[in-house]
Amino acid sequence: MTSKLNQMIASKYFSFFVTLALFVILYGAGMAIYKGFMRPQVFLNLFIDNAALIIVTIGITFTLIIAGIDLSVGAVLALVCMVLAWLLANTGIPLSLAVLLVLVMGTVFGAVQGYIITKFDLQPFIITLAGMFFCRGLTAVISQDTIQIVNPDWVALASYRIDLGVGFVSIGAVVALIMIAIAALVLGFTKFGRAVFAIGGSESSAALMGLPVFRTKVMVYAISGFCASMGGLAYSLIMLTGYNLHGLGMEMDAIASSVIGGTLLTGGVGFIPGALIGVLIQGVILTFISFQGTLSAWWTKIVVGALLCVFIIMQAFITEQKSKLSSKSSMEDNNNPPQAAPAAQ
């Protein structure tokens, strides 16, 4: 019985299942307390409201898996919103070109950060913290006031609803789900994905194995920049403005979602669907608060902080348990070599 439990804890997906269970419990409690929670649209709204956060979390998860971090995502998101709004308001370039431009901008910014971090062997959080300040400042340099987006195509896209029969979703939500699927496939089934996990497990081993460590790391930060700018587009579909304070603190929400979803902060372990559930949990908490009506929205921050804490401590516990298990199983290996083949995960 205990061995089964140990095996379960040692499983790669243990924290994912904990997260999933937590989500189901939270949602179930919501349904039990408030009648409104039953409506399918409430569930779909989780995706609509959090589309930007879901997309940003994908990028963050990539950086966390290689044992890095990207604190600049919220600021990149704000910069993208602002540049898009500014381009549409002050230049005559077509919408598609403007969208392409901001996507390239975000990706290049991420890649440059990745290049500096990898080339000069600097701590990622310092460089991306500087990147965060740089982008926030740049956003303010472009404009300190809110710039409205009045481009009719973008507004039409923002208000477009895809009918699912029981409810509707927005374009942003669909894009987020597609990106989740792509990211999960890339991480799970490609050479690049395996290289990402290998680097997170041990960078020097990955280098000795002949994996392209430098290129992969720069690419991961570029992906994070791309996701942040894509998230910026999704955000601007909701807000329809460019403003300096958009996405303030979003990097923390994204990291929290990723961690709650089972990504190990020491690198090497991460699960994209888990990150999605992590975002949804935050969404459910916010829905709770809005249904309750009397609570301050700041409770979300506190509850998320507490959840983050619980999951991080759980991670520490699991890692310790795992190393204990593996040392135990190797001892068993030594004692009775013939039948020794326990699941030494």
Place this chain on the structure above:
Amino acid sequence: MEMLKKFSGSSLFLPVVALTVLLIFNTLFVDGFLTIQMTEDGHLYGRLVDILNRSCSLIILALGMTFVIATSGIDISVGAVVAISAAVVCTLIGGRGDGVAEMPMSVAMLAAVGVGVLCGMWNGLLVAKFKIQAVVATLILMTAGRGVAQLMTEGQIITVYYKPFEYIAGFLPNMPLPTNIFIALAMVILVAILMKKTSIGLFVQSVGINPTAARYAGINVTMVIFLVYAFSGLCAGVSGLIESSLIRAADANNAGLNMEMDAILAVALGGTLLSGGKFYVGGSVIGAITIQTLTTTMYALGVSADQLPVVKAAAVIIICLIQSKKAQEMFDKWKASRHSQQKNDTKAVIGKAVKQL
């Protein structure tokens, strides 16, 4: 000459040069930068005093951050802790319009600093005991801290009308300089004495260089790391007192916003390696003053508070690059290759000359 060489090799050289350059720039381009006047009620007044006054909370934060970074950690929650401490002191004194305090100010101040220490101890517990990376452990408080401060102030900005509260960041009667300068000075002197008279500095340094070796040498690594974070929390608590007194209010949204970045920058500017190990308290103090001077200069030049981070971010990246070992190696290689190329060039020139002869 000998002295100059000794000075240029010392750890304080770069920070002092940076500050001097900024000060010279200011004297040239900002009107009346150096003038210090005495107001009628005996207070000194001028841009220089203003810079010192404004840099106090940053100096105090940088003190705590220096030790944290020296143990190869980081504390990104200080800004949120400043907000919490400010919220505590203002709620306890209360925002009564008739200028009466609901709690004695000493109690409120002690509570604010105490809460700061508690926050630091929480961070220390996570980092030292549960062995969680410092960024992540302090991230928790950074995320939740502002929420806690908001709850305390119930989302309002609490304005304090109680007169003595102004003394913390203002002038005590018959004092030429603001009180917070004395607070900062006292804390710096305290730390300096602790460094000189005890081996705390050595402990911190050895933990930062190699915790395992430090443990074998008989140092209680867990305790050192825990205390370092607690001290950082204490500094943030004191800083929160000063920040709230400066505006006579608790603003949970903006108190201490982005201060963690400034504090890290101050420490880095002071010559402490961000990867831990040897640290320079004096450098951090000068670094903090430099950053405040930079901020004031930018304001004087018409750069807005929102745009300022661009300059600071550029400064951080440049400092990081200068400190990075890889960049230094690359620079040395480049220098060496240039040197050999020069040699080759001279050889070629000589060869040509010989041929011509």
